[in-house]
Amino acid sequence: MDKILKIENLKVYYYTSSGIVKAVDDISFDLSKGETLGLVGESGCGKTTTGFALLGMPTPPGKIAGGNIFIENENIARFSEIELRRKIRWKKISMVFQGAMNCLTPVYTVGNLMLETLFQHYPDFDKKEANKKIIKYLNLVGLSDDIFGRYPHELSGGMKQRVVIAMALFLEPHIVILDEPTTGLDVVVQAQILNLIKDLKQKINVASIFITHDLATEAEIADRLCVMYGGKIMEIGLNEQIYGRNEGIHPYTEKLLKATPLLHHKVDELSFIPGTPPDLLNPPKGCRFYDRCHVRIDKCKDQEPPIKEVEKNHYIACWVRS
Amino acid sequence: MNNDIILKVENLKKLFPVQHGLEALIAKEKKYVHAVDGISFEVKRGETFAIIGESGSGKTTTGKLIMRLLEPTDGKIIFNDKDITHIKGKELKEYRRMCQMIFQDPYASMNPRFKIKKVLYEPLIIHRIGDLKYREDLSKELLRNVKIVPPEEYLDRFPHMLSGGQRQRVAIARGISLKPQIVVADEPVSMIDLSTRAEILAMMRSLQKDMNLTYIYITHDLSTARYFADRVAVMYLGKIVEMGNIDEVIDNPVHPYTRTLINAVCEPLPGKVKVFKDIKIKGEIPSAAKIPSGCRFHTRCLFAKEECWEKEEPQLIDIGNGHSHSCRRYKELPEFVCNK
Numbered sequence: 331m332d333k334i335l336k337i338e339n340l341k342v343y344y345y346t347s348s349g350i351v352k353a354v355d356d357i358s359f360d361l362s363k364g365e366t367l368g369l370v371g372e373s374g375c376g377k378t379t380t381g382f383a384l385l386g387m388p389t390p391p392g393k394i395a396g397g398n399i400f401i402e403n404e405n406i407a408r409f410s411e412i413e414l415r416r417k418i419r420w421k422k423i424s425m426v427f428q429g430a431m432n433c434l435t436p437v438y439t440v441g442n443l444m445l446e447t448l449f450q451h452y453p454d455f456d457k458k459e460a461n462k463k464i465i466k467y468l469n470l471v472g473l474s475d476d477i478f479g480r481y482p483h484e485l486s487g488g489m490k491q492r493v494v495i496a497m498a499l500f501l502e503p504h505i506v507i508l509d510e511p512t513t514g515l516d517v518v519v520q521a522q523i524l525n526l527i528k529d530l531k532q533k534i535n536v537a538s539i540f541i542t543h544d545l546a547t548e549a550e551i552a553d554r555l556c557v558m559y560g561g562k563i564m565e566i567g568l569n570e571q572i573y574g575r576n577e578g579i580h581p582y583t584e585k586l587l588k589a590t591p592l593l594h595h596k597v598d599e600l601s602f603i604p605g606t607p608p609d610l611l612n613p614p615k616g617c618r619f620y621d622r623c624h625v626r627i628d629k630c631k632d633q634e635p636p637i638k639e640v641e642k643n644h645y646i647a648c649w650v651r652s
Numbered sequence: 653m654n655n656d657i658i659l660k661v662e663n664l665k666k667l668f669p670v671q672h673g674l675e676a677l678i679a680k681e682k683k684y685v686h687a688v689d690g691i692s693f694e695v696k697r698g699e700t701f702a703i704i705g706e707s708g709s710g711k712t713t714t715g716k717l718i719m720r721l722l723e724p725t726d727g728k729i730i731f732n733d734k735d736i737t738h739i740k741g742k743e744l745k746e747y748r749r750m751c752q753m754i755f756q757d758p759y760a761s762m763n764p765r766f767k768i769k770k771v772l773y774e775p776l777i778i779h780r781i782g783d784l785k786y787r788e789d790l791s792k793e794l795l796r797n798v799k800i801v802p803p804e805e806y807l808d809r810f811p812h813m814l815s816g817g818q819r820q821r822v823a824i825a826r827g828i829s830l831k832p833q834i835v836v837a838d839e840p841v842s843m844i845d846l847s848t849r850a851e852i853l854a855m856m857r858s859l860q861k862d863m864n865l866t867y868i869y870i871t872h873d874l875s876t877a878r879y880f881a882d883r884v885a886v887m888y889l890g891k892i893v894e895m896g897n898i899d900e901v902i903d904n905p906v907h908p909y910t911r912t913l914i915n916a917v918c919e920p921l922p923g924k925v926k927v928f929k930d931i932k933i934k935g936e937i938p939s940a941a942k943i944p945s946g947c948r949f950h951t952r953c954l955f956a957k958e959e960c961w962e963k964e965e966p967q968l969i970d971i972g973n974g975h976s977h978s979c980r981r982y983k984e985l986p987e988f989v990c991n992k
Contacts, residue, residue, distance in 0.1 A: 366925075372845040372846060372847060373816075373845055486936050486937075487707075488936075489936075516706035516707055516872065517706055517872055517873075517874070517913055517916045517917065518706060518912060518913065518916045518931060518933060519706075520916065520918075521915070521916035521917075521918070521929045521931050522931060524918070524929065525928050525929055525931070528925070528926075528928055529928075543845070543846060544846075544918075545846075545920035546875075546917075546918035546919050546920045547918050548920070549918065549919065549920045549921060549922070549924050549925075550918050550924045550925065550929075551925065552925070553925060569922055569925065570922045570923070573920055573921055573922040574921055574922045585847065586846060586847060587920055589846050589847050589849065589850050590846060590875075590919075590920050591850075591875040591876050591878065591879040592875060592919055592920075592921075593874055593875045593878055593902065593914065593917045593919060594902075594919070594990070596878060596879070596899060597879065599854075600849075600850035600853065600854070600879060601850060602847055602848060602849070602850035602851035602854065603847035603848070603851075604851065606815050606817070
C-alpha cells in the first residue's frame, strides 16, 4: 500500500522556563492513501502536539526536536516556514482544529472566509470558479448554497463544524487531520457529523488522522488505532485487533477500554487507572506507564520497551504483552 | 426501593425574559425563553436520579432551580414535605445546607486565589459550623474520603497545583462538607480524563452509601448515566419526554427523541466503521423563545402527523413499571431498531 505519510522517530519538545517538556518523544507511524488512523490518548499524551507538528507548526515554545516527517516522500520537518506555507499547508495537509467552530471570524461570511483561504494559497484562481468550488464543498458537507452568505453567529454548532470541515477539504489536500471534531457537540449532532465523515470517506478517499480522547468515536471512524501515553506510542493496530479483545493488547489500552461505560451492556464495576500521567519534564527511565500498570515486572522500571510486532499490522510497546 | 420521597417537583417552570429595559416596556408582546416549561417528577431518598438532555433542554436550569440558585417562575419544589419554592433569607440558607452542588468545570468552580484549605473551610464558615480546629480536622477527613492523601500535603496548595481530577475531588469534598441530603451534580466527570472518570464515580457511589445521599445527576452522556443512575428523565426543550428506571428506558425507549438519542450514542466496539448511524430526526432544535405548537418535538419528528401539532401538548403517559413518556402516537410507531 502506498504510504502517503511516514513519521520516523519524531520528537517535539516544549522549551519552557521550567525546563524541556518532552511532549512527543520518539514516535513512528505511517498512513496509507485513503486510510483513517485514530490517534487516541488522554490529556497530556502528545496527540494534539503531534497533529500540529504534522503541519509544521508546533505551538510555541514547542519545536520539532528530531525525527522525520515524510509527506509523499518529502521531509517537511526540514522545511522552512515559507516552504511550508507555500507547498504543504492546505495543499498537501490540512487540519480541523479542536474547537475550530468557535474560532470562525464573526465579521466574515462563510463564503468570504473560504474565499480568503483559497486566495491565500492560490492567488490566481478564477473568482467565478472559486465561488463554484466553495458551493460544491458546502453541499458536500450537507449545507445548502445560501450558507455561503451567512455569518457564523447565524449557524448552529453542527453547521459551524460542517463549515470548518469544508474549509479543511476544499483545497483538496491529500491528508486531513481532525482534532476532536465532535467534542463539545450535542449527542445527536455528533452522530450526524460522524455520519458525514463516514460519507466523505467513501466519496473523497482522503487519508486522515482522527485525534480524540474518546475511544467510542474512534471506533466509529478509524480503520487503525494508535494509542499514545506520556509522549510515546503504546500500541498500533487495526481496530478489530484491539476492540472487543481482552488479551493480546497493551495494558493501558486494556484498562482504557474497561473504563469506557457501554450503553447497551450494564456493568457493575468500571475499571479505572489510579494515579496520574508522568511528568514530561522528567520522564521516567523505563516504560512511561510503569507507575500505573497492573501487569508490570521489574524490567519495566528501568528499561523502555521497544515497539514490537505481535501479529501482522499490530504493534505493542510492552515487555509483558509482546 | 423505598417510597420515601425526598424531593418533589410539580409543574416547574422557569421563563427568562428576552427583552430588557426600555424594549421590555414598549414591546407589544412579551417574549420569553422557556428554559423549563412545566416539569414534574419525584426523587426517592438515597437514589440517583439522572436528567438527560442536549444543550437547550433545560437540564442545567432544572438543577439550578432545585438548588434554588434560581427562583421558579411557576410550579412547586417540595423538599422533605416542605414547600421551598419561594423561601428566602434564613430559610433559604438552611435549605442550602441540605442541598449542595458539584459543577462541571473543575477549573472554574474554585477560586484560584484560595488555598485548598480555604476552599474547604468556606462553606463551614458561611454556615458557622465549628471552630478552626474542627474545620481543620474535618477538611483532612474530607480529603481522605475523596482519596486525596496525605491531606496535609494538599491543604496549602492552590487549585492550579492539582490535576483536573484532583480538583473535582476537592469540589466533591466541598460539596459533602455540610453533610447535605441532596447533591446536584451537573456533568461532574465530563471534563475529566476517561481513566479517572470511573474512579470519581465510584467514589461518589461509596459516599452515597455512607451518607445516604440522593444524587441528581445531570448529563448528556447516556452511557455514564446507565452506569451511575437508578432512574432517568429525558428532557427536550424544557419538558420531560420520557422518564423511568434507567435500564427500562435505555432498553425499551418509546419516545422518538429518546430513541434518537440512544441510536446516536457511540461505543468502543469493532465493526462500526462502515455502518451509518440510524438517526431518525430532522432539522435543528427550535428556539426556546418560540416553542412549536402541540408536541414541541413535532418539528423534528419523522413520525409526526396532524394531531401532533394541532392538538394540545401531550402529557406524560404512564405505561407501567414506573415508565412514562409523552408521545401520543406511540402505539403507531414502528418497532424500535437499536444500532447496537
